[in-house]
Amino acid sequence: MSTTTDVRRHRGGSTIAWSLVGPTLLLLIAFNVFPLIYNIALSFTNRELVGEDSRFVGTTNYTRVFSDPLFAGALRRTALFVVCAVGAELMLGFALALALVREFRLKRAVLAVVLVPMMLSPAVMGLYWALILNGNYGVVNQILGSIGLPQPQWLTDRDLKFWSIVVVDVWMWTPFMALIALAGLSAIPPHLYEAAEIDRASRWRVFMRITLPMTAPLLGLAVLLRATDALKQFDLVMATAGPNDAATQTLSTLLYQTVFRDGKIGLGAAFACVVLVLVIALATVFTRYLDHLRRARET
């Protein structure tokens, strides 16, 4: 509050203020605001990738989006992906953090190794995993075969490939959850555990009543970040199964398919708008909840 009034009072400073904020503002308008508005405009047209012919079609695209079984399928699949992948990442990451929070020899080295998957590019990782899980010459099936176990077609079996992608995503992002959880766990003052010991709390109660609630806000933030990211799942699917595979199609790959393969820009724009509204709604609900948690703690 006081800073805004200060800036207003010093009228002479407004030139400097604008020159400092201006470039960023221009960039934001050029790359965020304009595309958004343009996208909304496109979503009411029948614009296609090839051909100049484009006219206003009203809400036709939106009606198509909501009646399209592909969209419903992709939405369901993406939701399942977010829930399963982020859920598993949260639980595995938290467990990993609990194991890593104590001091032990070579802790730094172990931590560095654990973080590797997170540091690599998702697209590259997708290609690597496509090789690793390849049904004929992949490392996994080689090992399974050598010990006489069945060799499932991880990436081509209709029922398996979606879960293979979930597993790869979990492998990639569990370290991220672990890192955030570790930060949360390390921030709990040790004397709280001493107090709990004096208060005769069982280990389970300490976990449920102290460890978990005290790391919850930070974990919530990590879940929010991961969930919005997983909602946009694209690179892994593209690298392993491609954009037009009914068993693995997510919202993002369906969008890609619609615009760049089918060439239907207007319909794609409507898709994008619906997804955007969905993500914003989810994120808003979630941040409200986190805010509520934080505020409750300070009264």
Added chain:
Amino acid sequence: MSFLALEKLEKRWPDGTHAVRGVDLAISEGELVVLLGPSGCGKTTTLRMVAGLEMPSAGRVRLGGADVTALPPSQRDVGFVFQFYALYPHMTVAENIAFPLECAGVARPERDAAVQRVAERLDLVALLGRRPRALSGGDQQRVGLARAMVRKPRLWLMDEPLGSLDAARRAEMCELIRVQQLADRVTTIYVTHDQEEAMRLADRIVVMSQGEIVQAAPPREVYDRPATLFVAKFVGSPGMNLIEGDVRAGRFVPAGAHASIALPNAVADGRVVLGARPEHLRLDPAGALRGRVALEAHAGPWRHVHVEGPWGRALALTSAHETHATGAEVRVAFDPAGIRLFDAASGRSLA
């Protein structure tokens, strides 16, 4: 048999520090013992070993006749008040106080009733719905106290509970703790580096220095008859006046001065340190020691007069009406009943 006994308690840290060196202490039921000493003297470590938060390197802790040395804190039935409160920040005051009962599986209605009772005793009722962060330091520590009290443990252990409060709050809380302790007659060990707090609270003060007990006695005795020069300096605000010299033929002869002071008791000749509290010094024309007024300061009903002479420095308490010009020649007389002698080499009290 004593209620709580520490037997030859030792603590060595992994880095080699010898924090507690053979502490022997017997505490009777209902007693409030204050462990007093400067920081690093091992008092907090001793307390934490009694709580079970720290494992002794050697020695035993007996509570109620049973050896509890190897037991974790949860099996010792103690309440602990931490220096920095250690309240659970995500729980309300009521939940914090109720937590030990929750852990004990006490049913909701009884829990609430117990919290209400303790909250009334400690004047916390209005704060029950708040969270620790919204409370002042003094209020937070009252919650800490309530949490330690609510289960009615066999022992209250307090680790510098008032260390981070301002002076006014500290005096108020001191009184509160003593009143509560007397009401329940709970055996209590209280750790502090503040000798005034110790005086106010203790049935018995245990002065510690460098991991060892130097003196364990009621406050009056620690004040009147300090066992060593260390206690003489540490206890009392300001500490005892100490003057180095010799005993010759039953009289004290200060080093570097042509004077002598008659001693009330017969003491063998030798190098000694004479100790006397400021209230046992008078400025008197017939006094034995000659000196000059170095500084004078107002101290409520008293006036602090710092006197300097070839024998050293001394502080005398005089009436607030008396004034002395800085640099004025004065003579200092000693009240014979207030004279204490310490062996110069060992620092121990002589008779």
